[in-house]
Amino acid sequence: MPKEIEYTAQPYDWETRAYWEGCGRHELVLQRCRDCGAVQHRPRALCVSCLSDAIEHFAASGRGTVHTFTVTNQNGLPAFREACPYVLAYVALDEGPQLMTNIVGCEPAEVEIGMRVVVEFCDVEGEAGEGAAAVPRFRPA
Amino acid sequence: MSVSGKVAIAGVYEHPARWAPNKTENQIMAECARGALDDAGLALSDVDGLFAAGIGMGIMGVVNLAEYLNLKPDYLDGTNIGGSSFVAHVSHAAAAIHAGMCEVALVLYGSTAASNAMAIGTGMGSGGRDPHGAFVGPYGMTTVGSYAMVAQRHMNTYGTKSEQLAQIAAATRFHASLNPQAKMRDPIEVEDVLASRVISSPLHLLDCCIISDGGGAVVVTSVARAKDLAKKPVIVQGCGEAVCHQEVGTPDLLTVAAKQSGEKAFRMAGLAREDVDFCTIYDSFTITVLVTLECLGFCKPGEGGSFVEDGRIRLGGALPVNPDGGGLSSNHPGMRGIFLVIEAVRQLRGECDGRQVEDAKIACVHGTGGILGVSHSGATLLLANEAG
Numbered sequence: 001m002p003k004e005i006e007y008t009a010q011p012y013d014w015e016t017r018a019y020w021e022g023c024g025r026h027e028l029v030l031q032r033c034r035d036c037g038a039v040q041h042r043p044r045a046l047c048v049s050c051l052s053d054a055i056e057h058f059a060a061s062g063r064g065t066v067h068t069f070t071v072t073n074q075n076g077l078p079a080f081r082e083a084c085p086y087v088l089a090y091v092a093l094d095e096g097p098q099l100m101t102n103i104v105g106c107e108p109a110e111v112e113i114g115m116r117v118v119v120e121f122c123d124v125e126g127e128a129g130e131g132a133a134a135v136p137r138f139r140p141a
Numbered sequence: 142m143s144v145s146g147k148v149a150i151a152g153v154y155e156h157p158a159r160w161a162p163n164k165t166e167n168q169i170m171a172e173c174a175r176g177a178l179d180d181a182g183l184a185l186s187d188v189d190g191l192f193a194a195g196i197g198m199g200i201m202g203v204v205n206l207a208e209y210l211n212l213k214p215d216y217l218d219g220t221n222i223g224g225s226s227f228v229a230h231v232s233h234a235a236a237a238i239h240a241g242m243c244e245v246a247l248v249l250y251g252s253t254a255a256s257n258a259m260a261i262g263t264g265m266g267s268g269g270r271d272p273h274g275a276f277v278g279p280y281g282m283t284t285v286g287s288y289a290m291v292a293q294r295h296m297n298t299y300g301t302k303s304e305q306l307a308q309i310a311a312a313t314r315f316h317a318s319l320n321p322q323a324k325m326r327d328p329i330e331v332e333d334v335l336a337s338r339v340i341s342s343p344l345h346l347l348d349c350c351i352i353s354d355g356g357g358a359v360v361v362t363s364v365a366r367a368k369d370l371a372k373k374p375v376i377v378q379g380c381g382e383a384v385c386h387q388e389v390g391t392p393d394l395l396t397v398a399a400k401q402s403g404e405k406a407f408r409m410a411g412l413a414r415e416d417v418d419f420c421t422i423y424d425s426f427t428i429t430v431l432v433t434l435e436c437l438g439f440c441k442p443g444e445g446g447s448f449v450e451d452g453r454i455r456l457g458g459a460l461p462v463n464p465d466g467g468g469l470s471s472n473h474p475g476m477r478g479i480f481l482v483i484e485a486v487r488q489l490r491g492e493c494d495g496r497q498v499e500d501a502k503i504a505c506v507h508g509t510g511g512i513l514g515v516s517h518s519g520a521t522l523l524l525a526n527e528a529g
């Protein structure tokens with residue numbers, strides 16, 4: 001049985017802080033523009049659809065669909081080598097944006113495109129300003 | 142007003158080394174400069190434009206290279222958009238020459254990727270320890286893994302099969318078997334590709350490019366100057382560049398930069414896809430070639446799988462691709478774009494002996510830089526000899 005990927009605290013800056021603080025609360029936080037309504041990810045200081053500063057954050061449903069995936073059998077980096085084989089994927093959130101993530105909670109061979117998935121959060125060591133307190137990944141819904 | 146028909150490639154050189162642990166990268170570039178200038182019948186003192194990119198070349202990279210070569214050119218370009226950089230350098234050089242900023246441009250690349258044990262495909266994809274990389278970093282993305290996700294999506298959307306991707310690897314190896322300089326020359330069949338281990342599903346080991354050392358050089362000048370030089374000029378008829386990325390979270394993974402850069406290049410050249418005699422296409426992985434052929438317009442989206450079957454992309458087929466054996470089999474020293482230009486020029490001059498594309502007049506060159514599925518650049522050139 002391969003080990004799971006051991007996530008570490010992720011660095012963030014003030015543009016991405018709301019996303020990672022949301023992860024710490026086990027919420028998947030996206031941005032929406034109050035002027036034009038565009039949803040965007042990754043987070044930015046302003047809306048790149050209309051260049052407005054009026055960005056607000058909201059908690060997404062955490063539900064989505066596997067857009068594509070790969071079963072990784074080889075990764076030379078020590079942090080990932082022992083976790084092979086693991087599933088790397090893009091999940092298309094019901095709110096629109098696609099996130100790169102891992103799919104867990106089933107055999108890699110059971111993952112397929114179109115599969116409904118839901119977010120879960122792995123708590124990691126870390127303090128504000130040094131890194132995220134949790135990393136989101138997905139499992140079958 | 143475009144550069145189409147105004148600028149020519151006058152000299153090329155591919156370093157023969159595939160393993161060069163006793164050479165520095167600057168040395169490889171200087172040896173390539175000597176080769177390409179000899180080929181053109183020019184001297185280092187003729188060079189007034191210097192273009193280079195490299196994995197290890199930092200902010201002052203092209204300046205440091207100028208010092209190594211003791212050159213003081215009038216025009217410098219250190220654009221680094223990944224492996225496609227050198228294809229872009231040729232179009233940048235064409236623009237600079239056409240605008241009178243320089244007259245003889247030298248494009249250089251040199252790398253000891255293999256002897257440095259650089260694990261390009263499976264050891265360095267995961268994103269930096271920075272806020273931007275944090276959206277990729279935790280998840281163990283490899284370079285091959287991201288391309289594999291493009292392949293998986295293509296298979297799911299269009300029914301493309303591993304056997305069809307394997308046709309690309311087998312055709313490219315056949316070409317390498319005819320190239321005495323190629324690193325991997327033993328022919329392989331579709332079954333060999335499918336029997337090789339899966340690195341990141343659905344891509345097998347033999348769907349992936351090799352890693353080698355090496356380098357190359359290209360000399361670009363005006364058509365007027367090229368006419369008096371040693372070799373027959375190869376004319377730049379069209380060029381284009383483009384970029385694809387994550388947008389605001391909703392990218393179409395199957396539409397690659399080649400669509401935008403290719404349309405631009407074909408429009409500039411006034412050429413149709415049917416006019417092209419062969420292609421050199423960045424083949425980091427078999428899927429790269431398949432989606433690039435689709436997005437360049439040689440077939441419709443989703444038809445790449447059937448397009449590459451039945452020998453169409455082999456020498457003797459309707460559209461030979463990578464007759465030198467490509468990155469899949471000949472050489473891949475980290476960034477491969479320069480070899481796409483070099484092989485296209487050698488073919489258009491009729492210098493390729495056993496792997497010569499018959500009656501080659503027009504080449505389509507397309508470089509991809511970066512990582513399909515995450516963010517990448519594309520650069521397209523349409524090149525022609527005097528018959529084209």
Ligand SMILES: [Zn+2]
Pocket residue numbers: 033034035036037038047048049050051052
């Ligand atoms: Zn807006």
